[in-house]
Amino acid sequence: MRHEYAYAALVAVILVVSVFAAVQMSSLQQARSDLSAATAQIQERDSTISSLGTTISSLNSQTSSLNAQIYNLTGAVLNMTAQRDLLLQQVASLQSTLANQSAFIASLNTDTVSLNAQLASAKASLSAANAQVANLQSQIGALQVQLTAANSQLANLQTQLATAESQNTILQAQLTDVTAQRDTLYNISTLNSEETLMANESFDLAPGYYAYYPFNLSYAGLIHAFFNSTSPDAYVEIKNNFTRFGQLFIFDFKANLGLGSEFTFPVLPGPLRIEVHSGNAGAMSANISIYYWY
Numbered sequence: 001m002r003h004e005y006a007y008a009a010l011v012a013v014i015l016v017v018s019v020f021a022a023v024q025m026s027s028l029q030q031a032r033s034d035l036s037a038a039t040a041q042i043q044e045r046d047s048t049i050s051s052l053g054t055t056i057s058s059l060n061s062q063t064s065s066l067n068a069q070i071y072n073l074t075g076a077v078l079n080m081t082a083q084r085d086l087l088l089q090q091v092a093s094l095q096s097t098l099a100n101q102s103a104f105i106a107s108l109n110t111d112t113v114s115l116n117a118q119l120a121s122a123k124a125s126l127s128a129a130n131a132q133v134a135n136l137q138s139q140i141g142a143l144q145v146q147l148t149a150a151n152s153q154l155a156n157l158q159t160q161l162a163t164a165e166s167q168n169t170i171l172q173a174q175l176t177d178v179t180a181q182r183d184t185l186y187n188i189s190t191l192n193s194e195e196t197l198m199a200n201e202s203f204d205l206a207p208g209y210y211a212y213y214p215f216n217l218s219y220a221g222l223i224h225a226f227f228n229s230t231s232p233d234a235y236v237e238i239k240n241n242f243t244r245f246g247q248l249f250i251f252d253f254k255a256n257l258g259l260g261s262e263f264t265f266p267v268l269p270g271p272l273r274i275e276v277h278s279g280n281a282g283a284m285s286a287n288i289s290i291y292y293w294y
Contacts, residue, residue, distance in 0.1 A: 007087045014080050021073050024066055031059050191221055197290040204285050205278035210237075213290070215272040221294030223267050223274075228260040229286040233279030242268035267292075 038052045186192070203211050217240075227236065238253040253265050257276075278284040 004091070007084070007091055010080055010084050010087055014077065014084065017073055017077055017080070021070065021077075024070060024073075028063065028066055031063060035059060191293050193219075193221075193294050195292040195294070197223075197292050199289050200287060201289070202285070202287045203276075204283065205231075205276070207278055207280050207282050207284075210275045210277040212273055212275040215274070215292075217267055217269050217272050217292065217294070219294040220266070220268050221292060222264055223272070224262075224264045224291045224293060225274075226262050226289040227257045227276070227286065228288075229257055229278075229284050230259070231279050231281050231284035231286075232258055233281045234258065234284055234286065235277050235279065236263075237275045237277065238265060238267075239273040239275070240267050240270065241272075242270045 035056065038055060041048060042052055197215055198213065205211060223238065225236070227234075234257040236255050236257055238251075238255075240251040240253070242249045242251065249268075251268070255261070255263050255265075274290065276286060276288060278286075
């Protein structure tokens with residue numbers, strides 16, 4: 001653009017110089033016309049030659065000055081022409097550069113069109129992706145609501161499970177206790193339980209004396225006893241008290257032991273007293289074992 005302004009300025013200067021030269025040439029032609037007229041007047045009027053010579057000298061002086069000016073202007077015109085040619089070369093170079101730039105801009109425009117198409121496609125894809133994201137976010141929101149509800153249900157179920165496990169622990173303990181009671185009652189009902197009341201206990205008795213052993217029975221069952229002694233008339237007396245509905249029942253059982261015997265007799269819940277008598281045959285040494293079956 002700067003070169004275009006310089007070229008325009010150069011053209012304007014050339015025009016001004018040309019106009020000025022034209023004006024000067026017109027003035028020169030007018031002077032020459034005046035010279036011709038003066039020459040004619042000199043021929044016609046010899047009397048005015050001196051005056052016209054002076055005028056001619058003056059005009060010649062002016063002509064010389066104008067010629068000098070024309071020479072100077074011609075040099076200026078040549079200089080301006082050289083500058084114009086240089087500017088034209090620069091303009092041509094600039095036009096070539098402009099053509100190259102225009103081609104490059106055209107290529108860029110083509111690329112821009114392609115990129116705009118790609119951008120439009122990308123914007124369309126982005127819009128579709130944003131729609132999918134919005135849809136997924138909506139689904140996520142719904143799933144989060146469901147997750148919150150599921151977590152609440154899970155917490156409730158975990159609480160119920162903990163309560164159920166606690167109850168199950170209690171019930172297991174109760175079941176264990178009931179099972180133990182059941183086994184105990186089963187063993188009692190079938191007389192499978194056994195308790196040792198006395199095991200190989202030895203003692204000595206003088207004639208006419210006895211030894212007694214008190215027990216308290218919880219269940220009905222059997223008393224099974226082993227007895228060895230040194231007195232042939234030794235005997236045992238068993239007293240069992242049983243109370244039902246406030247009424248006392250006393251069972252009294254006697255058995256001769258002699259030197260040794262084994263006996264079994266039934267018993268009911270309540271106090272039990274076992275008495276071992278030496279008899280009157282003499283002092284007695286004895287050994288006894290008693291088992292409670294219930």
